[in-house]
Amino acid sequence: MKTKGALIWEFNQPWSIEEIEIGDPVKDEVKIQMEASGMCHSDHHLVTGGIPMGGFPVLGGHEGAGIVTEVGPGVEDLAVGDHVVLSFIPSCGKCPSCQAGLRNLCDLGAGLLLGAAVSDGTFRIQARGQNVFPMTLLGTFSPYMVVHKSSVVKIDPSIPFEVACLVGCGVTTGYGSATRTADIRPGDDVAVIGIGGVGMAALQGAVNAGARRVFAVDPVEWKRDQALKFGATHVYPDVEAALMGIAEVTAGLMAKKVIVTVGELHGADVDAYVNLTAKGGTCVLTAIGSLLDTQVSLNLAMLTLMQKNLQGTIFGGGNPHYDIPQLLSMYQAGKLNLDDMITRQYKLEQINDGYQDMLDGKNIRGIIRYTDDDR
Numbered sequence: 391m392k393t394k395g396a397l398i399w400e401f402n403q404p405w406s407i408e409e410i411e412i413g414d415p416v417k418d419e420v421k422i423q424m425e426a427s428g429m430c431h432s433d434h435h436l437v438t439g440g441i442p443m444g445g446f447p448v449l450g451g452h453e454g455a456g457i458v459t460e461v462g463p464g465v466e467d468l469a470v471g472d473h474v475v476l477s478f479i480p481s482c483g484k485c486p487s488c489q490a491g492l493r494n495l496c497d498l499g500a501g502l503l504l505g506a507a508v509s510d511g512t513f514r515i516q517a518r519g520q521n522v523f524p525m526t527l528l529g530t531f532s533p534y535m536v537v538h539k540s541s542v543v544k545i546d547p548s549i550p551f552e553v554a555c556l557v558g559c560g561v562t563t564g565y566g567s568a569t570r571t572a573d574i575r576p577g578d579d580v581a582v583i584g585i586g587g588v589g590m591a592a593l594q595g596a597v598n599a600g601a602r603r604v605f606a607v608d609p610v611e612w613k614r615d616q617a618l619k620f621g622a623t624h625v626y627p628d629v630e631a632a633l634m635g636i637a638e639v640t641a642g643l644m645a646k647k648v649i650v651t652v653g654e655l656h657g658a659d660v661d662a663y664v665n666l667t668a669k670g671g672t673c674v675l676t677a678i679g680s681l682l683d684t685q686v687s688l689n690l691a692m693l694t695l696m697q698k699n700l701q702g703t704i705f706g707g708g709n710p711h712y713d714i715p716q717l718l719s720m721y722q723a724g725k726l727n728l729d730d731m732i733t734r735q736y737k738l739e740q741i742n743d744g745y746q747d748m749l750d751g752k753n754i755r756g757i758i759r760y761t762d763d764d765r
C-alpha cells in the first residue's frame with residue numbers, strides 16, 4: 391500500500407514526511423494501523439549518525455502502538471482488531487538467547503539496524519524507488535506498518551494508545567534498568583542521571599523498588615521539579631553538583647545504584663558516573679553514545695579496589711512479552727504514572743518540532759498521535 395512516513399536521507403538533515411510503499415504481510419507478519427508513537431532520543435541518534443543504520447533512507451520510530459488490520463499465514467496468537475505494542479527488540483522465544491531467558495538479547499536483534507525483514511530477508515518498504523531501512527525493523531513514524539510477529543505484543547484494549555506506545559521502548563527500558571539491571575533493593579540510595587522518558591521511568595522503578603533516597607540529575611530546572619513530583623528526594627543540575635551533594639547526604643558512601651539515562655553518552659563522562667557509585671555498587675549505562683566511540687575515561691584501580699560494577703543494558707534487561715503487559719497493568723492499578731510522562735502530542739508533520747522540543751528540554755516524552763488526517 392501507499393502511505394507516508396518520516397524519513398532521513400542523510401545525516402543531520404530534518405525528518406522528511408513523504409510517500410512510502412509498504413508490502414503486504416507475508417508469512418509470520420502482521421499489518422498494523424498505527425495510533426501513537428513515542429519520540430525516543432534513540433531516533434535522534436539516527437539523525438546525528440550516532441546510530442548508523444545499514445543504509446539510507448531510514449524510516450524512523452521504534453516506540454509504537456496500534457491495531458492489527460491484517461495477519462499473514464503462520465500468525466496464530468494475533469488477530470485482526472487486536473490492540474498491540476511494538477517492541478523495539480524482537481523476541482522469538484526460540485533462539486538460544488531467548489531459551490536462556492534473555493529475551494531482550496534475542497538473536498533476531500543482530501538484524502536490528504540492517505533493514506531486511508525477519509520473515510524473508512527482503513526490504514518491505516520503498517521510497518522514491520529505493521529500499522527503506524526501518525528503525526529496529528519497525529518504523530513507527532508511519533501511520534501503517536507491516537512487521538514480523540516477534541516484534542508485536544498484544545495488550546488490553548482499554549489502555550489508551552498514547553500511553554501504550556511508551557512501553558515499546560522508553561518506559562520498559564528505564565523501569566527495567568532500575569528494577570532488573572540495577573536490581574534496586576529496598577533501602578538502596580539511587581541516582582538517575584538524565585530525566586527524559588527513559589530516566590523518568592527509571593526513577594519510578596527506583597521508587598517502586600523501595601529506594602531510600604532517589605537523586606535525580608538534569609540541567610533543566612522544570613525536569614528537576616517534575617522529578618521531585620515523581621518521587622525524587624534530591625535534585626541536582628549536573629554531575630559535579632551531584633558528586634558534592636550525594637557525598638554530603640550519604641556521608642561519603644555515594645549511591646548504591648546509578649542509572650545513566652542522559653541523551654547522549656560520552657566515554658569521557660563515564661569516570662564521573664562511576665565516582666557517583668558506592669563501593670560494591672552498580673553503575674548502569676542505559677544511555678547510548680556513538681557506535682564508533684571506543685574511548686572511555688575510567689579509573690581502573692578505583693573500579694577494582696572499590697569492587698564496583700559497570701553494566702550496560704538493552705531494553706532494561708526485560709522480556710517484551712512479559713514486561714509490556716505487566717507495566718501496563720501497573721499503570722491501570724495506579725502504580726506507574728504514564729499519563730504525566732506525556733508532555734506534548736504532535737501530528738506526524740510536526741515531528742521536527744517535537745524533536746526540537748526534546749532537545750530544548752521541554753518534554754519528558756513527546757508522542758505522535760495519528761488521526762485519520764495522517765492516513
Ligand SMILES: NC(=O)c1ccc[n+]([C@@H]2O[C@H](COP(=O)([O-])OP(=O)(O)OC[C@H]3O[C@@H](n4cnc5c(N)ncnc54)[C@H](O)[C@@H]3O)[C@@H](O)[C@H]2O)c1
Pocket residue numbers: 429430431432433435559560563583584585586587588589607608609610613627628629651652653654655675676677678679703704705706748749751753754
Ligand atoms: N539501552 C537501551 O535499550 C535504550 C533504550 C532507549 C533509549 N536509550 C537511550 O537512553 C538515552 C535517554 O533517552 P531518552 O529518550 O530518555 O532521552 P531524552 O532526550 O528524553 O532525555 C535525556 C535527558 O538527559 C538530560 N541530560 C542531557 N545531558 C545531561 C547531563 N550531562 N547530565 C544530566 N542530564 C543530562 C536532558 O536534559 C534530558 O532531560 C538516550 O541515549 C537513548 O538513546 C537506550
Ligand SMILES: [Zn+2]
Pocket residue numbers: 430431432433452453478559560
Ligand atoms: Zn527508544
Ligand SMILES: [Zn+2]
Pocket residue numbers: 481482483484485486487488489495496497498
Ligand atoms: Zn530469540
